[in-house]
Amino acid sequence: MKSEFPDKKEIIPQKLARESKFKFKCHPGIACFTKCCSDINLILTPYDILRMKKRLNISSEAFLAKYTRPQTLEKIGLPVVTLKMMDDDSKSCPFVTPKGCTIYPDRPATCRYYPIGFATLKEENITTKDEFFFFVKEDHCLGFEEDQEWTVQSWREDQEPELYDRMNRDWTEVLIKKQSLGAVETSEKSLQLFFMVSYDIDRFRRFVFQSPFLKKYQTPSDLVEEIREDDDALMLFGLHWLKTTLFGLAPAKPAASEKSL
Numbered sequence: 001m002k003s004e005f006p007d008k009k010e011i012i013p014q015k016l017a018r019e020s021k022f023k024f025k026c027h028p029g030i031a032c033f034t035k036c037c038s039d040i041n042l043i044l045t046p047y048d049i050l051r052m053k054k055r056l057n058i059s060s061e062a063f064l065a066k067y068t069r070p071q072t073l074e075k076i077g078l079p080v081v082t083l084k085m086m087d088d089d090s091k092s093c094p095f096v097t098p099k100g101c102t103i104y105p106d107r108p109a110t111c112r113y114y115p116i117g118f119a120t121l122k123e124e125n126i127t128t129k130d131e132f133f134f135f136v137k138e139d140h141c142l143g144f145e146e147d148q149e150w151t152v153q154s155w156r157e158d159q160e161p162e163l164y165d166r167m168n169r170d171w172t173e174v175l176i177k178k179q180s181l182g183a184v185e186t187s188e189k190s191l192q193l194f195f196m197v198s199y200d201i202d203r204f205r206r207f208v209f210q211s212p213f214l215k216k217y218q219t220p221s222d223l224v225e226e227i228r229e230d231d232d233a234l235m236l237f238g239l240h241w242l243k244t245t246l247f248g249l250a251p252a253k254p255a256a257s258e259k260s261l
Contacts, residue, residue, distance in 0.1 A: 016116070016133040018153040024115060025146035028100060032142045037101070039091040042083040042110050044068065046198045047167040049081075050235055051106040053201075060202045067094060068199075076178045077186055079195045083108070109164035115143065116152055118161070167232070170239040171198060174247050190246055197238040201231055204238050217245065 016022075026033065053063040068081035085091045095103045101111075117136045133152050137144070156162060165172075174194075178184070186194075196204050205227075207213060214224065219237075227234040243249045 014134060016135070016152050018133070018151065018156075020133070020152050021149060022116075022135070022144070022152075022155075023147060023149050024143045024155075025148040026143045027146075030142050030146070032140045034092070034096050034098070034100065035140050036114065036138055037093040037096040039085060040083075040093075042093075042108060043071070043073075043080050044083055044199075045109055045164065045168045046171050046201075046235055046239060047164050048108040049199050050201060050231055052103060052108070054231070055103050055106040060200045064199060073175070075182075076175060077191075078175065078178060079191055081199055109161055109168070112159040112161040112164065115141065116155055167236065168239075170236075170243040173249060174239075174243050177247065177249055193246060194242060197242050201235055201238075205234055208234070208238075217241065 049060060049063060049068075052067070053060050056063065058066075064081060067084050069084050071080050071082050072078070073080055083093060086094055093101075095101055095107075101107055113136075115136050117134045118131075119134070120131050150158075178186075196207065209228065223233075223237065227237050
């Protein structure tokens with residue numbers, strides 16, 4: 001089962017469908033506004049990093065150094081990063097102000113999911129999967145007392161988590177597969193490559209174009225030109241390479257750009 005949320009939140013065991021209705025609204029006039037943006041263990045995805053570093057107009061190296069902390073996923077053994085909270089009593093997200101989120105259009109995927117969690121149940125060698133949703137609540141959240149009504153589907157369309165799901169799909173599949181394999185050792189070199197491709201898009205571009213990478217892994221010339229300039233295309237290319245080549249989870253073929261997803 002895949003869950004898109006960090007710990008320390010109450011999961012309400014009510015299975016929801018896309019047409020399920022609920023009431024929720026978060027806005028500056030609510031007493032708990034931004035309280036959910038403090039003291040959290042928020043794991044960032046590759047597309048999170050890409051969107052935020054573009055928003056701030058800084059390199060991926062600079063973003064990682066200033067705004068993240070390294071962490072190793074327990075039972076999986078793969079390196080990830082979490083968003084670094086402020087080093088003061090508030091322990092708040094560095095992008096939050098009393099008026100709200102300063103990077104709201106490019107906020108991370110986890111922020112977009114709340115308060116609706118998403119999970120899938122899928123067995124090996126079975127093509128169908130059981131997709132469902134559930135409430136994720138915090139004691140202080142008053143958003144559920146507001147009158148604005150949603151369906152799960154209309155909420156997801158408003159918050160755009162499915163775009164993030166598509167962009168992170170290959171990366172998520174690697175995490176799920178590694179978890180299913182249990183304590184299988186991964187070489188230090190593979191761990192370093194996983195981290196670079198997942199998070200440091202600028203260093204990965206140098207790696208692709210300033211090393212024998214393209215000679216070793218034959219890539220169509222039109223795709224080479226696309227990834228030379230387009231960060232989104234490079235990220236999709238890199239994550240597909242991670243899944244198919246480094247971790248061998250599917251037959252290798254060039255990654256599609258987001259336009260064809």
